[in-house]
Amino acid sequence: xxxxxxxxxxxxxxxxxxxxxxxxxxxxxxxxxxxxxxxxxxxxxxxxxxxxxxxxxxxxxxxxxxxxxxxxxxxxxxxxxxxxxxxxxxxxxxxxxxxxxxxxxxxxxxxxxxxxxxxxxxxxxxxxxxxxxxxxxxxxxxxxxxxxxxxxxxxxxxxxxxxxxxxxxxxxxxxxxxxxxxxxxxxxxxxxxxxxxxxxxxxxxxxxxxxxxxxxxxxxxxxxxxxxxxxxxxxxxxxxxxxxxxxxxxxxxxxxxxxxxxxxxxxxxxxxxxxxxxxxxxxxxxxxxxxxxxxxxxxxxxxxxxxxxxxxxxxxxxxxxxxxxxxxxxxxxxxxxxxxxxxxxxxxxxxxxxxxxxxxxxxxxxxxxxxxxxxxxxxxxxxxxxxxxxxxxxxxxxxxxxxxxxxxxxxxxxxxxxxxxxxxxxxxxxxxxxxxxxxxxxxxxxxxxxxxxxxxxxxxxxxxxxxxxxxxxxxxxxxxxxxxxxxxxxxxxxxxxxxxxxxxxxxxxxxxxxxxxxxxxxxxxxxxxxxxxxxxxxxxxxxxxxxxxxxxxxxxxxxxxxxxxxxxxxxxxxxxxxxxxxxxxxxxxxxxxxxxxxxxxxxxxxxxxxxxxxxxxxxxxxxxxxxxxxxxxxxxxxxxxxxxxxxxxxxxxxxxxxxxxxxxxxxxxxxxxxxxxxxxxxxxxxxxxxxxxxxxxxxxxxxxxxxxxxxxxxxxxxxxxxxxxxxxxxxxxxxxxxxxxxxxxxxxxxxxxxxxxxxxxxxxxxxxxxxxxxxxxxxxxxxxxxxxxxxxxxxxxxxxxx
Numbered sequence: 016x017x018x019x020x021x022x023x024x025x026x027x028x029x030x031x032x033x034x035x036x037x038x039x040x041x042x043x044x045x046x047x048x049x050x051x052x053x054x055x056x057x058x059x060x061x062x063x064x065x066x067x068x069x070x071x072x073x074x075x076x077x078x079x080x081x082x083x084x085x086x087x088x089x090x091x092x093x094x095x096x097x098x099x100x101x102x103x104x105x106x107x108x109x110x111x112x113x114x115x116x117x118x119x120x121x122x123x124x125x126x127x128x129x130x131x132x133x134x135x136x137x138x139x140x141x142x143x144x145x146x147x148x149x150x151x152x153x154x155x156x157x158x159x160x161x162x163x164x165x166x167x168x169x170x171x172x173x174x175x176x177x178x179x180x181x182x183x184x185x186x187x188x189x190x191x192x193x194x195x196x197x198x199x200x201x202x203x204x205x206x207x208x209x210x211x212x213x214x215x216x217x218x219x220x221x222x223x224x225x226x227x228x229x230x231x232x233x234x235x236x237x238x239x240x241x242x243x244x245x246x247x248x249x250x251x252x253x254x255x256x257x258x259x260x261x262x263x264x265x266x267x268x269x270x271x272x273x274x275x276x277x278x279x280x281x282x283x284x285x286x287x288x289x290x291x292x293x294x295x296x297x298x299x300x301x302x303x304x305x306x307x308x309x310x311x312x313x314x315x316x317x318x319x320x321x322x323x324x325x326x327x328x329x330x331x332x333x334x335x336x337x338x339x340x341x342x343x344x345x346x347x348x349x350x351x352x353x354x355x356x357x358x359x360x361x362x363x364x365x366x367x368x369x370x371x372x373x374x375x376x377x378x379x380x381x382x383x384x385x386x387x388x389x390x391x392x393x394x395x396x397x398x399x400x401x402x403x404x405x406x407x408x409x410x411x412x413x414x415x416x417x418x419x420x421x422x423x424x425x426x427x428x429x430x431x432x433x434x435x436x437x438x439x440x441x442x443x444x445x446x447x448x449x450x451x452x453x454x455x456x457x458x459x460x461x462x463x464x465x466x467x468x469x470x471x472x473x474x475x476x477x478x479x480x481x482x483x484x485x486x487x488x489x490x491x492x493x494x495x496x497x498x499x500x501x502x503x504x505x506x507x508x509x510x511x512x513x514x515x516x517x518x519x520x521x522x523x524x525x526x527x528x529x530x531x532x533x534x535x536x537x538x539x540x541x542x543x544x545x546x547x548x549x550x551x552x553x554x555x556x557x558x559x560x561x562x563x564x565x566x567x568x569x570x571x572x573x574x575x576x577x578x579x580x581x582x583x584x585x586x587x588x589x590x591x592x593x594x595x596x597x598x599x600x601x602x603x604x605x606x607x608x609x610x611x612x613x614x615x616x617x618x619x620x621x622x623x624x625x626x627x628x629x630x631x632x633x634x635x636x637x638x639x640x641x642x643x644x645x646x647x648x649x650x651x652x653x654x655x656x657x658x659x660x661x662x663x664x665x666x667x668x669x670x671x672x673x674x675x676x677x678x679x680x681x682x683x684x685x686x687x688x689x690x691x692x693x694x695x696x697x698x699x700x701x702x703x704x705x706x707x708x709x710x711x712x713x714x715x716x717x718x719x720x721x722x723x724x725x726x727x728x729x730x731x732x733x734x735x736x737x738x739x740x741x742x743x744x745x746x747x748x749x750x751x752x753x754x755x756x757x758x759x760x761x762x763x764x765x766x767x768x769x770x771x772x773x774x775x776x777x778x779x780x781x782x783x784x785x786x787x788x789x790x791x792x793x794x795x796x797x798x799x800x801x802x803x804x805x806x807x808x809x810x811x812x813x814x815x816x817x
Contacts, residue, residue: 047214047265049248051273055202055209057385057396058099058113059133061783062092063140063754065380066154067366068177068324069333075423077370083331088370089175089182089298092380093754096138096160098173100204100385103180103228103298105453106369106377107398110230110298112204112390114184117252119196119259120283121166126259129198129252132169136160140754143172144325144334150347150358151755153325153333154366166192167284172317174324177332180298180305181312183320187291190284197284198261199294200252201277203230209390214243214275215267215302220309221277222302229302232277233309236292240264240280245271251278293317333362341416346796351745357796359755360789361415364408367786368420374427375453378404379759379782384698386780397782399458400431402447403527404787406469410476411790414797414805418482425477428470429495430455433509443507445498446518449529460514462524465538467499468545472637472808475548478555479809489556492549497561500549503542504568521572521579526600527630528683530615533600533623534579537630543569543815544637544808551810566814573639573815580631581646582606585624585653587663592653597631597646598623599684616688617704625663627653628684629716632723636804638812642727654681662686667712667763669776671749678746680761680776681716691779693766698780711760711779714750717743718791722804729802736799744799747792750776756784757792 067090073081090102097115102108118130130136138160142151155174162168170187188197203223205212214223221232221243242264244250255261261280268275284290293316297309312320326332337343340361347354369375382388382396405428409421431451434444439457446467450459474496478488506519518524521542526535546569553562584607585594602610602623612620620626631650634640640647653659655666663685668677683689687710690699694707721743728734751757758778762768773779798805 045265046267046269047242047244047249049245050268050271051210052245052250052276053247053274055112055204055246055274055390057109057204057382057388057390058092059094060381060383060385060780061752061758061778062094062099062381062756063752064093064154064156064173064756065363065366065784066091066156066174068175069326069331069336069365070177070370071331071335072373072419072423075426076373083177085178086370087175087177087180089180090366090380091173091175091182093140093156093158093173095133096136096140096158097133098184100380100382101182101296102398103230105371106367106375106380107395107452108207108228110203110205110207110228111296112202112209114199114201116169117198117200117255118162118167119198119255120192120194121162121164123194127256129256130162132160136162136169143174143321148353150353150355151362152337152358154362155321155324156754162191166190167195172321174321176312176315176320177323177330179308179312181308182296183312183317184294185291185317186294187289188281188284189289190286193286195284197281198252198255199277199279199281200250201232202246203275203277204390205230207393209274211272212275213268213272214277216241216243216277217266220306221279222306223275223277224302225272227300229299229305231297231302231305231309232294233297233306233313234279234292234294235313236279236281236290236294238279239282242278243268244276244278246274246276250276251280252276336365337361339417342797343415346415346793346800349740349744349796349800350748351740352748356748356751356755356757356792360411360757360793363756363784363789364411364786364793365420367408369453372427372430372453372455374420374423374425375400376405376408376424376786377453378787379785381782381784383759383782384700384780387698387700395452395458397785400451400453401449402428402431402466402470403463406473407787407790407794409473410806411793413476413480413482414794418480421473422477422482425470425473432495432499433511434498437511440511442509442511443502443505445500445502446509447499449525457511459529460511461529462509462514462516462518463527463529463538464503464518464520464523465527465541467503468541471496471499471545471548471552472541475552475808475810478552485555488552492552492556492558496549496552497558500546500553500561500565503546503549504564531600531602531612533602533612534604535600535630536576536580536597537633539572539576539580540633540637540639543572543639544811546572547811547814548808569814576634576639577646578606579604580606582624586622587625587627587653587656587659591656591659591663593649596627596650596653599626599628599630616708616710617706618686618688618708619706620686626685627663627665629654629665629681629719632719635723635726636719636806638808639815641816642723642730659685661765669746669749669761671776674749678742678749678776679717679720680712680714680746680750680763681720682712682763683710690760690781691766691770696766696768696770696773698770709766711781712763713760714747714757714788715785715791717746717750718788718795721795722798722806725798725802726804726807734802736802739799744792744795747788747795750778752778752783757788758783759785759788
């Protein structure tokens with residue numbers, strides 16, 4: 016009986032919102048030509064918002080049988096005012112490239128002229144749910160896009176259905192002039208590729224499919240016309256641009272596959288006329304399933320779905336997650352914006368966890384420079400697991416007072432540890448794979464020893480915080496941590512895919528920027544802290560023989576640190592420095608021989624001593640060296656030298672409209688090519704293999720420096736928390752965009768900027784939001800609140816800073 020009633024409701028919606036009879040007749044058996052369509056690309060990576068439903072764990076997993084009911088496995092992103100990559104299934108499986116409006120009538124004399132929503136409007140973004148202090152309480156968004164000429168306004172509300180595999184978008188379209196005709200353009204990218212899709216429309220339902228995945232669009236809108244086709248050839252929008260009207264209405268792409276698109280034309284609006292429509296994207300394994308999902312969510316209605324998403328009343332949603340974080344209010348008092356970015360960061364970090372593989376936290380829900388990156392082949396972009404970024408996120412969640420997420424994250428790590436369980440791997444077990452899909456499938460297989468030290472450090476910290484009991488950490492020692500510590504102490508042979516090599520720590524095949532081999536201060540810091548942590552855990556497990564081995568290896572690496580990574584004959588001399596500083600990385604055992612480094616991002620580095628970076632500060636963060644250590648203090652001037660030529664310089668200062676003062680930022684290292692073209696401002700994908708590529712400032716390093724300055728001030732008995740807050744915390748808050756998403760890189764004012772005209776300090780098209788940046792911000796707040804560096808390893812500090 017209940018099912019029959021639902022069917023009646025859905026049927027009524029279909030009748031009320033159906034396309035005209037003329038379209039149904041015209042479209043019948045009409046097959047779109049032009050397969051496979053034009054080449055497909057991903058979307059702009061500077062996201063101003065991301066979202067997914069908050070779900071609770073059931074015995075350490077996400078289960079439809081748990082308290083949350085159906086686990087929603089839909090994620091979305093917003094950029095340039097429009098809905099962009101939307102994922103269903105696993106978090107890296109995009110099904111939609113973009114959804115936006117085109118508008119006819121902005122130029123009455125030219126019916127072929129169409130405004131494109133993402134480029135021809137001025138966009139603002141805000142949160143649909145906030146507390147009395149203006150802090151976001153869910154990842155539901157309100158976007159208002161206003162025509163640059165003031166002829167129309169589009170308001171959109173976007174969120175997902177926590178009880179279903181669906182996304183909902185409410186649109187209020189306001190005509191501010193006569194003769195405005197909106198078109199909705201939907202570009203599916205089913206199965207995480209832009210090609211290979213098929214599409215159809217029937218009964219006011221648009222569906223795209225590839226293999227065992229389907230996406231369906233349902234709407235309450237009374238669409239005047241609708242069509243499907245191949246992008247750039249028969250997609251509907253292409254026809255309007257050519258002829259001024261949509262006349263070829265195709266109901267299917269037939270047996271042909273390619274880059275498909277949906278086009279919906281709505282009735283023209285007069286001045287001051289407003290239309291409101293709800294749209295739902297439903298996902299499933301078959302067209303029938305995705306259509307039913309979309310129908311059911313549309314039948315539930317906007318108010319009910321949004322209330323559940325927010326967590327209002329008895330429903331479980333984002334408000335419940337925020338209320339579960341005991342440190343949130345305390346840390347909000349340390350922020351300079353009242354906690355707005357903190358609340359956002361907490362939700363952003365949690366939202367970047369896969370729900371098929373609980374605990375799998377990715378680096379970013381974006382594909383760097385995606386709008387110039389081909390979508391013809393399956394790729395994860397940053398929607399993948401790096402144990403280094405993963406460690407930052409887990410430690411930030413712990414800093415918020417969340418004990419469940421970091422524990423489950425730690426347990427997940429066994430899926431990405433090299434052993435005979437990894438298909439195709441032979442050799443010494445224990446190290447953690449460079450980059451994997453969330454299901455553990457290897458993608459990149461370089462050995463980065465910091466990514467093996469950090470999982471041990473995380474386990475040690477969870478044990479010390481009481482999240483793992485003595486018996487539990489002992490079990491994890493034998494299951495996962497001992498092989499990792501053995502690898503850090505002994506090294507060994509590895510063989511997987513292209514990688515067939517011998518590793519002898521602390522020499523690493525790749526350092527934290529994944530580009531160079533050698534002896535790295537930042538990598539060595541993580542190795543030493545990881546081994547000291549392993550020694551403590553081994554002692555707890557009763558394995559005193561190996562405990563001593565780990566301590567001895569850490570001591571050896573500490574004793575040799577400066578001999579291997581600190582130059583006393585560097586090329587930065589005179590006005591550039593005094594020749595004494597930590598190198599970013601040393602290619603061999605002699606830091607004074609000016610060896611060449613490998614070419615990376617088309618940048619040739621003939622002299623390793625020309626390259627400075629902030630990796631040496633990790634030695635202080637983890638307790639390997641004191642903030643007042645002479646080698647640390649000797650390196651700061653070169654790192655901060657703003658008189659260095661731009662190629663070598665790392666530090667820049669930023670000003671922001673209406674904000675007094677200058678705020679510091681740093682690049683990854685000198686001679687970094689991972690960023691925009693320094694002449695045109697074009698993105699990395701276009702600048703790659705060109706020496707004009709230039710890596711920009713990363714807000715992460717503002718946080719890293721804030722942690723160092725806290726430790727230095729404590730050592731000098733000169734702690735001024737307000738000064739640190741108003742310098743480093745405020746800078747990170749200013750680097751966030753209007754949606755409070757923190758980027759990987761920001762525009763630093765150097766070189767051509769004609770491609771995007773970025774304001775100074777605004778995130779570029781690299782990757783936003785970056786989980787590591789949000790994690791660094793959260794940890795900086797915790798460190799300043801506690802007046803103690805959150806990542807500092809007490810055992811390491813006690814061993815080396817006596």
